[in-house]
Amino acid sequence: MDNVKNRMYNYETTPPEGVWKAIAAELDRNEVKVIPMVKTRNNTFYYIAAASVIIILFCLIFFTNRSSKSANEQLVTSSSNDKTQSDTEVNNNVIMTVPIEEKTILKNNTDTDELLAQNKLQKSGPNQKQNKEVIKKTDSTDNNLILSNTTSRYITIEGPQGQPVKVSSKMATLIDSSETKVSSKPVWNKKINEWREIMKSNTLTPTPGNFLDIVELTKTLKDNK
């Protein structure tokens, strides 16, 4: 049996021709195929990175714009607020401050003790919540509503006939101060009262351009009288 095994184990037969050529060709093909020069990258990572960069940039721009806008608006309102707050001790006004694109209602009031005006005009996300309404109501005898558009520097005053009269916020402050009991400058108060009367009866809407015209008109009317 071992004899058969050895004979068969070492048995040789001539292989057919052309096998080596086929092997060589196959090896050549494999050598060309094998070498990957550039490692394939997983592009998902790069897409995610690019998307996050875009999102971060967008957020940065968005919040920067918002904060700069709100800072500007604060600057605008702070000038009026400063005056208002300085007058609060002697003035009996109530200011309703509402978020942007709403109106602030100023109520002239003779009996109120305080004027609370936190005129925060920020519109942006977290600041928007802080932009609270501060309302302090008191008994009013004379309700002249001063409606101010907080987005602009001008305030719309409701005249005696209910007609809207647009004045600057500074002017409104002056008008308010004219109604106070205690006045530091009676000369100014007198003048302001005069302007106020004129403006109440005036149907013209003042603008920075025609404000002086109104003053001029006042003089003319006075002369006529």
Next chain:
Amino acid sequence: MSAISNHILSESDLIEGCIKGDRQMQKLLYHRFSPKMYAVCLRYSGNSEDARDLLQEGFIKIFKNLCKYRGDGSFEGWIRRIFVNTSIEHFRKKVHLQNVTETQETSIEDKEWNVLDNLAEKDIMKMINELSPGYKAVFNMHVIEGYSHKEIADILGINEGTSKSQLARAKMVLKKMVENRLNKTSNNTVNL
């Protein structure tokens, strides 16, 4: 390159050259081992077409995996193992093994195989190729390549008992073939 230079070159030089991708060395290695390996492929496949494909596939595997050869055993043994595995892999689908009782294995005595000694390798090869794929695979692996039944079971995905019974059946069939052949030759001599 001539056959002489093929034999002058040592096995290690040949291996080194093949690992480097030297086509000439690869050709020498092919010429040195292809006759034996072709015989192996023929024994498992049973026809020259399949044997040719197996020879090609086996040598490509060898050239690709030559760097894995650590020199633990004989180089020829390593090559032969690759060819046997390639052949088995190639014909695994054809090999449908049937479980038979292990008692059948002992039915043939080793001394009865002495009749095969009188036959030429070519004739033995012919008879082996007449066996069914299952019998042929187990017979080749156990009797000629020297695999244990456990190894055969692992490679073919069968249990050891099945391997043993397949071998027993293969031996029985071969014995019948040899007897028939001997009867034919004796009849021919009588007629002469």
